[in-house]
Amino acid sequence: MKGAYYSATGNNFLVVDSRNISLSEEEKRLLVLKYVGESDGAIFVESGFMDYFNRDGLRAAFCGNGARTYVHFIHEKENSGSVEFSSHAGVISGQVEDVVSVKMPPPRFLGSFEEEKYRGEILVVGVPHLVMEGSTEAIDWGALLPLRHLYDANVNIYSVIEAGNLRVRTFERGVERETGACGSGATSVAWVYSRKTGHNKVALQANGGLLTVTFRDGAAYLGGGVEKCSEELELQL
Template identity: 30%
Template sequence: MDLGLQLSFFKYQGTGNDFIIIDNRLEIFPKNNTKLVAFLCNRKFGIGADGLILLESDTMSDFKMVYYNADGHQSTMCGNGGRCIVAFARKLGIINDSTQFSAVDGLHSAHIANGLVTLYMNEVDEIRSKPKYHFLNTGSPHHVQLMEELDGMDVKLEGAKLRYGLYGQEGSNINFVQKVDNDTFKVRTYERGVEDETLSCGTGVTAVAIAMHHYGNTSAEQIHIETIGGPLTVSFQKKGDTYTNVTLTGPAEFVFKGEIAC
C-alpha cells in the first residue's frame, strides 16, 4: 500500500492468539480503512496477526480498546486481545498492575499477577441449547459443540460449514470441545473474521466453560482449558440463571516491535 504512513506497532500474543497493537492516543491511525487493517494482518504481505488493536484515550477509564478482525472490520470483544492490551498498557506506563478499560461491549477490569493477566468478562444470562450444540454470547457470539475426539479434526473445514451454514453472513465463532476430566476441557476454535482455526480464542474458551457447566458436563466453577496455543483458566459464579464474576486468566506476551511503511 502507498498511503504515505510510517506506522509504529507492537506484536503481542496470548496463547498463540496474536495481535498487532498500535498506540493511537494521538489518533493518527485511519480507523475506517479496512484494506489497511487487512493488509497489516496479512501473513504474506503485511505483519501478520489474527487481529489488530488500537489503544486510545478514554474519559471514563484508563484507556479504550478498539478491535479489528484480520479481515479489516471492527468486531466484537476479543478476550485474548483484551488481556494483551492490558499488558501493553502496562508496558507504556499507562497502568500499574490493575486497570479498568473500555471496549465495544462496555467496561472491563483486569489485573496482572505472576506473569498472568486476569480479565473480567461480562455476565452471561442467556444460553440457547440445541440437541448437538449450545449458543451464547460472551462479548462475541459462540457456538459450542461437544465432540468425542479433536485430534485430527479439520477445524477449518467443519467450522466454516457451521459458521456460514447455521449463522449466515454475520456468522458465529465455532468451538469444538473434548472433555478431559471434570474441570478440564480441550478446545479448538474456528474464528469468524479470521476465517480459519486460531491457536486460542479467549471469548471462545469462556463460552465453553460456561456452557459445559450450565448443561452439567462439569460441576467446577474454575475450568482449565487446553488450547493448541497453551492453557487458559476460566472462573465464574452462578447466581440463579446468571453467570457472574466471570474471569479469563492466562499469559499475554510481548513478541516484538517495529515500523512499517504503508
C-alpha cells in the same frame, strides 16, 4: 505511529498504539490489511478504549485475548497493575499478576441448536459462539463451515481431559481458520461445562497454551499468558 506483535496464549495480534492519535474506521481497516498478515487481528489501544479488528479488516465487538493483551500493553507502557477500559462490549477490567486476567462480558445463553449431526449451545460473550462437546483429535473444519455461516458465529469444540480440565479448539469468524486460542470461546466453553458440572474454575488447553476461566460472584474471569513477539515498528498508512 508505533505498533508491535503480541501473542496471548497463541492468539496473535498486531497492537497499534493509538493513545495519542485519532484514526478513522477506514484508516484502521487499511492498517489491518497492510500489517496484520498471518496474525489473527489488530488491537487499537486508544486512551481508555479498545477497538478490535479481525484480520479480514472488519471490526469485532470484542476479543477476550485481545482484552488481556490490552491490559498487558498498558501495564508495560504505564506500569499499571490494574486496568479498566471501555470496548464495544462494555467496560472491561483486568490485572497483571502471575498471568494477565480480565473480567469478561457476562455470557448470554441464547439456547441450544441441532443441525443434522451437530448439536450444542449458542452463547454471546461479547461475540457469538457455538459450543459443542466432541472429539478434539481430528476436526474437519470444512464440514463445520455451514454452521459458522448459518449462525455467523465462532465454532468451539471441547473434550474433557479430566474433571475441570478441558481441551478446546476454535474456528474464528473474521480470521476464517482455526486459531491458537480464543478467549471468548474458552469462556463460552467453560460456561457450558460449568453449567453441566458445577465447576467454578476450568482449565482449558488450547493449541497455543493454557487458559483458565474462573466464575465468582456471578462474573467470568479469563486468565493466561501474554508476550511481546517483536520490536516496536513504525506503521505508515
